[in-house]
Amino acid sequence: xxxxxxxxxxxxxxxxxxxxxxxxxxxxxxxxxxxxxxxxxxxxxxxxxxxxxxxxxxxxxxxxxxxxxxxxxxxxxxxxxxxxxxxxxxxxxxxxxxxxxxxxxxxxxxxxxxxxxxxxxxxxxxxxxxxxxxxxxxxxxxxxxxxxxxxxxxxxxxxxxxxxxxxxxxxxxxxxxxxxxxxxxxxxxxxxxxxxxxxxxxxxxxxxxxxxxxxxxxxxxxxxxxxxx
Amino acid sequence: xxxxxxxxxxxxxxxxxxxxxxxxxxxxxxxxxxxxxxxxxxxxxxxxxxxxxxxxxxxxxxxxxxxxxxxxxxxxxxxxxxxxxxxxxxxxxxxxxxxxxxxxxxxxxxxxxxxxxxxxxxxxxxxxxxxxxxxxxxxxxxxxxxxxxxxxxxxxxxxxxxxxxxxxxxxxxxxxxxxxxxxxxxxxxxxxxxxxxxxxxxxxxxxxxxxxxxxxxxxxxxxxxxxxxxxxxxxxxxxxxxxxxxxxxxxxxxxxxxxxxxxxxxxxxxxxxxxxxxxxxxxxxxxxxxxxxxxxxxxxxxxxxxxxxxxxxxxxxxxxxxxxxxxxxxxxxxxxxxxxxxxxxxxxxxxxxxxxxxxxxxxxxxxxxxxxxxx
Numbered sequence: 001x002x003x004x005x006x007x008x009x010x011x012x013x014x015x016x017x018x019x020x021x022x023x024x025x026x027x028x029x030x031x032x033x034x035x036x037x038x039x040x041x042x043x044x045x046x047x048x049x050x051x052x053x054x055x056x057x058x059x060x061x062x063x064x065x066x067x068x069x070x071x072x073x074x075x076x077x078x079x080x081x082x083x084x085x086x087x088x089x090x091x092x093x094x095x096x097x098x099x100x101x102x103x104x105x106x107x108x109x110x111x112x113x114x115x116x117x118x119x120x121x122x123x124x125x126x127x128x129x130x131x132x133x134x135x136x137x138x139x140x141x142x143x144x145x146x147x148x149x150x151x152x153x154x155x156x157x158x159x160x161x162x163x164x165x166x167x168x169x170x171x172x173x174x175x176x177x178x179x180x181x182x183x184x185x186x187x188x189x190x191x192x193x194x195x196x197x198x199x200x201x202x203x204x205x206x207x208x209x210x211x212x213x214x215x216x217x218x219x220x221x222x223x224x225x226x227x228x229x
Numbered sequence: 230x231x232x233x234x235x236x237x238x239x240x241x242x243x244x245x246x247x248x249x250x251x252x253x254x255x256x257x258x259x260x261x262x263x264x265x266x267x268x269x270x271x272x273x274x275x276x277x278x279x280x281x282x283x284x285x286x287x288x289x290x291x292x293x294x295x296x297x298x299x300x301x302x303x304x305x306x307x308x309x310x311x312x313x314x315x316x317x318x319x320x321x322x323x324x325x326x327x328x329x330x331x332x333x334x335x336x337x338x339x340x341x342x343x344x345x346x347x348x349x350x351x352x353x354x355x356x357x358x359x360x361x362x363x364x365x366x367x368x369x370x371x372x373x374x375x376x377x378x379x380x381x382x383x384x385x386x387x388x389x390x391x392x393x394x395x396x397x398x399x400x401x402x403x404x405x406x407x408x409x410x411x412x413x414x415x416x417x418x419x420x421x422x423x424x425x426x427x428x429x430x431x432x433x434x435x436x437x438x439x440x441x442x443x444x445x446x447x448x449x450x451x452x453x454x455x456x457x458x459x460x461x462x463x464x465x466x467x468x469x470x471x472x473x474x475x476x477x478x479x480x481x482x483x484x485x486x487x488x489x490x491x492x493x494x495x496x497x498x499x500x501x502x503x504x505x506x507x508x509x510x511x512x513x514x515x516x517x518x519x520x521x522x523x524x525x526x527x528x529x530x531x532x533x534x535x536x537x538x539x540x541x542x543x544x545x546x547x548x549x550x551x552x553x554x555x556x557x558x559x560x561x562x563x564x565x566x567x568x569x570x571x572x573x574x575x576x577x578x579x580x581x582x583x584x585x586x587x588x589x590x591x592x593x594x595x596x597x598x599x600x601x602x603x604x
Contacts (some may be wrong), residue, residue: 016290048602057519057598085521096601098233100240109231113522115231157520169602 002066003087003164003197004031004054009063009163011220023049024060025220033195034165038208039201039215047201048169050217054199055167068164085114089158089196091168091187096152097142103153104131104138105118107160111198114161118212129155131190148179154186159194166191166198172207184210232515234533237510244537252542252578253549254269255495259568259574260550266484267570268563273406273474274467275491276340280320284448285466286434289604292477293470293527295338295405297322297432298300304455305434305547311450318343319417319431326379328388336376337370337389338405341419348435350403351413353372356383357398362415369398373561374410390422401479406474408561492581499538500585503531503542507589511596527593531586539582 011024023046031037041047052058057066059074066072073079085196097106107125116124129138132152142150151171158166171187172180184200188210191198200207208214218225271278277285286308288298304322308317321341326334337491342348345359357369357467368389378387385396394414403411420427438447441456444462452460461469475481507514550566557564 049597054600054601055519081518081521081523084519088521090519090576090601092516092601094601096512096519098237098513098516100232100236101231105231105236109233110520112230113517113520113526200334203535 001033002030002033003033004029005064005066006030006050007053007064009048009050009060009065011053011058012061023220024053025122026039026063027217027220027222029215029222029225031165031199033197034192034195035213036191036211037200038211038214039199039217040203040208040214042203044078045217046220047217051167051169051199051201054165055090056083074164082150087163087165089161089163091151091154091158091166091171092213093145093170093173094155095142095174097150097153097157099142102143103134103156104142105147106142107152107157110157111160113162116161124160125156128159129153131159132156132186146179147175148183151179151183152186154185155190159190159196162194164196166196168198168200170202170204171200172202172204177206181206208209232533235529235532235537236504237506237513239535241506244502244506248499248538249541249545251495251498251502252538252582253508253545253590254498255491255581256543256546256574256578257549257553258491258494259577260546260571261553261564262484262491263556264486264564265552265562266461266480267565267567269406269480270471271563272404272408274470275402275404276322276350276411277463277467277470279349279352280435280463281437282435282463283438283444284436284451285463285474286315286317286436286451286455287461287466288432289457289459291432292458293406293473294322294466295324295407295409295470296473299426299430299432300458301403302431304458305431308434308436308451310417311454313439313447313450314436315439315442316347316437317584318348318435319416320348320433321416321427321430322432323419323423323427325390325423328391329378330387331379336347336409337374338407338409339368339389339419339422340403340411340413341416342413343416345413351400351411353401353403355399355401359398361397361597362413362418366392366394366418367397367414368394368418369400369413371403371411373399373402373408374412376561377408377410392422404561406470410504448538485507492577495542495578496581496585499535499542499582500588501588503535503538503586504592505532506534506591507531511592512600514593514596515598515600518596519601524594527596528590531589531593535582535586536579539578542582543578546578547574 007028009024009027012020012022015021027050039047059077067083104125108121111121111124114149132155134152137149215222288300291298302319305317305319323339325337325339327337328334383396383398386393405411448460517527554564
């Protein structure tokens with residue numbers, strides 16, 4: 001079942017003198033529940049812009065995006081936060097945890113933003129932290145966690161709230177390779193188990209090993225779409 | 230519900246202390262400046278507030294109680310004949326020169342009445358019997374005179390307008406706005422001392438209304454019968470006396486400017502620290518947006534942080550101001566902080582901090598959540 005669809009996405013940015021700079025030149029892709037997809041490409045190829053559009057952070061200049069059954073209307077950008085809350089979980093390269101909140105609070109806060117409150121939110125936060133293997137680190141502040149542990153918290157935050165789409169931006173870039181692989185495998189297992197769609201933007205060749213499919217993007221165009229080797 | 234606002238604010242303790250200090254500084258400045266000002270103004274009308282007169286008859290255009298002008302003492306007869314007047318007596322308030330044993334000259338503001346007890350003045354007698362004032366060249370002196378005259382005790386003599394007068398009593402808290410010590414003597418004694426100006430003259434007529442009398446009607450009738458005088462209710466006269474000092478001298482303007490500057494400093498400190506904090510946490514706010522939060526969520530965070538800084542700063546400022554009261558009292562000044570005034574400053578602190586947070590609101594509204602993808 002398709003949970004994320006992009007059809008002929010184009011995106012231009014205006015530079016200082018008003019010149020249009022094309023970043024995406026007609027990208028199409030689809031992602032189903034339980035599917036793990038890698039998006040590979042060199043710097044400047046449009047990966048992050050595509051991720052931002054698929055994650056409802058940016059709207060495309062043209063083309064059609066359907067997220068969890070809802071078509072994104074560029075004319076109504078005010079609707080985007082609600083779609084993000086309901087349907088999308090992010091994992092960032094820099095983890096982006098709140099430094100003043102403990103691991104548990106970081107996850108619980110994301111749930112609060114999504115509308116879950118009270119004991120229910122606390123229990124869900126505990127569940128996902130247990131799932132990523134951080135049962136004994138729930139009360140730790142990010143500064144007291146290792147890079148791998150921080151990324152596990154970030155994964156837990158993305159998983160919390162049952163968003164059907166998980167988007168990860170270079171999740172292993174700031175981790176050593178051994179830890180990176182461990183986290184990717186855990187992430188894959190959890191996504192599969194909970195029937196979530198997972199799209200990972202990466203430079204890291206090891207990522208393709210855990211993915212079902214790999215997309216290559218270059219100069220704003222998908223140049224290859226195939227099964228992971 | 231996770232309280233990101235509070236936790237984030239308290240996470241950087243130094244910045245929190247700076248923010249709270251900024252608010253506390255502004256609050257203390259406002260409390261002390263306005264409190265001292267109110268204390269001074271209280272002195273300007275303290276005798277009016279304590280004298281149990283319902284109406285005051287003054288000479289035309291008398292600006293305040295200390296700067297009295299004379300009019301015929303027989304005016305009191307006309308006042309007494311007005312229906313609704315239970316009692317009316319002459320009161321002299323007059324500046325006189327005192328020769329001190331050191332050879333120095335000082336001033337005293339003399340309050341002279343025929344019967345002090347009837348009008349509840351002086352209201353705080355430390356020693357002496359007011360009835361003795363009629364018995365000779367006697368007077369009561371307020372304890373605040375120590376600062377200007379040096380130590381004194383009942384039984385000692387001072388020369389007032391060249392006449393040797395015996396101090397037979399001591400009062401407390403009878404102060405004038407100008408800090409001129411207040412003394413109390415018999416009405417006729419005061420007229421004799423300054424006979425050139427005060428013979429057959431008075432400076433005020435104090436009026437006590439009969440029970441159930443209509444104050445406005447009595448006031449109007451007195452004004453009709455004494456067309457060259459002014460008539461005020463106690464409240465009106467106290468207000469007029471206080472307003473004179475506010476409007477005719479620079480102290481009112483000075484107070485307003487200081488309060489304005491204090492608030493400005495508070496706003497700048499809070500705005501600056503909140504804005505810097507916002508800039509330092511910009512990626513966190515971007516994350517809030519990326520995970521589905523809107524501008525309103527971030528406004529709530531900033532607003533709550535500003536409110537916490539306001540409450541903490543207010544409490545610290547109020548504490549410091551209260552702690553200063555005994556110190557200020559030692560130099561014979563009053564720091565008046567009424568509950569209403571404190572409530573106004575509290576609300577002002579909240580408004581000030583929320584206003585300061587508006588600058589950060591503007592910045593937050595322009596946050597691009599895509600910044601979360603930047604390294």
